[in-house]
């Protein structure tokens with residue numbers, strides 16, 4: 001086969017989070033992004049997912065080499081898995097722009113890891129990574145220093161256009177670098193990998209700048225504390241809130257670990273300026289009148305342990321919510337978080353405070369992703385032979401396909417794939433390569449340890465079908481029950497519990513009596529009792545509770 005480049009997404013294609021994209025040339029692998037995924041409500045007791053890197057480990061064992069990694073921007077779904085993934089791989093250089101590197105390194109330090117992400121300048125030219133040449137291009141998004149990456153390979157060029165929008169009046173004044181996108185693309189682009197999350201939305205995504213006046217309008221009528229919650233990485237938004245507070249002579253106070261950390265990093269880099277005396281630490285909040293403060297609070301997604309949830313539930317030591325206060329959600333719920341955000345909004349409303357959220361006002365948040373006209377503009381600027389939508393769900397990829405068709409792309413040049421599907425590009429063509437199976441890898445947010453699949457299955461069983469504990473005394477000489485076993489049922493209805501108590505013991509006696517012999521293998525006997533119970537309960541109740549047989553040798 002001709003010289004080719006194989007693109008393989010391990011995460012972030014066909015879903016929105018857990019971004020990890022591989023570009024492979026001969027035995028060299030370039031990785032773009034290393035992000036977290038967020039669990040849904042079926043994944044009980046876990047909050048985080050990470051990309052499955054089994055493929056990478058096998059590739060390395062077979063002599064392939066990771067030549068480097070680039071990180072596009074400072075969001076958790078693009079860099080959050082670094083501390084979980086890096087310890088499992090041989091070391092390689094990692095590159096990112098200023099704030100992205102700073103966020104990554106703060107995370108690596110927090111986890112006690114020694115690897116560091118190297119900083120790349122937007123104007124610094126190419127970064128050479130093995131046979132690849134990377135160029136970081138400034139685009140706008142909802143975190144400063146977001147980059148798209150122009151990847152030159154011996155086969156041809158690729159435009160990695162992950163999360164972006166085209167904001168011509170961003171609050172920090174740093175516009176997308178249209179010149180660089182089009183100049184580099186003049187060298188030819190084989191394939192544009194493009195954000196497609198908002199492909200369903202017509203027109204352009206609105207600019208951020210209008211949000212400032214929305215804050216001012218609300219501040220003008222607020223008589224109590226002015227509480228705003230947003231993503232801690234949205235530094236421009238935080239600046240807008242600070243500016244508005246200054247206009248209304250209010251002091252700013254940051255509440256919650258993540259917003260304080262984000263603020264400190266942004267201040268260190270000079271991305272966030274707060275005049276001396278304008279900010280007050282939480283401990284001093286009590287010395288100020290409610291009408292003199294603006295609080296920037298963590299927890300816009302309704303996270304259980306966040307500062308906002310604690311304040312609303314009356315559990316926060318330093319901040320109490322009063323009816324005169326206003327609470328502004330300056331963030332949309334991430335898909336999957338709607339229920340917890342809604343219930344938090346409900347609790348705030350119940351406390352009598354004014355609460356503004358995305359269902360009643362779109363003035364306080366705009367998306368960080370390109371809508372359809374912006375996506376088309378990106379196709380125009382890069383003028384690729386082929387397009388491949390990433391960072392969206394399948395329905396959004398299909399909408400992107402429609403947009404590309406309207407722009408004259410033939411179907412064979414619009415590539416719709418999902419995670420684990422390799423695409424092999426030559427100079428002029430592309431074919432689908434191998435499809436690898438990817439597992440869901442869960443991590444425990446607190447310990448950072450992997451949660452194995454069976455743990456999750458147990459939790460799901462417990463949640464839907466309850467638990468049955470069987471304590472059986474068994475005579476070792478004949479393998480029979482000494483007395484009626486003690487059966488404890490939890491999480492099933494009274495009727496179901498009665499049924500189990502009445503009939504399960506009979507079933508066990510029956511089954512055991514058919515195999516009268518001295519017990520040689522206690523583990524086997526325990527399993528036998530478990531399976532007998534499982535079969536009976538499923539037959540009679542159509543349920544599969546978690547069954548815990550305890551066998552006592554007599």
Ligand SMILES: [Zn+2]
Nearest residue numbers: 073075141163
């Ligand atoms: Zn993002």
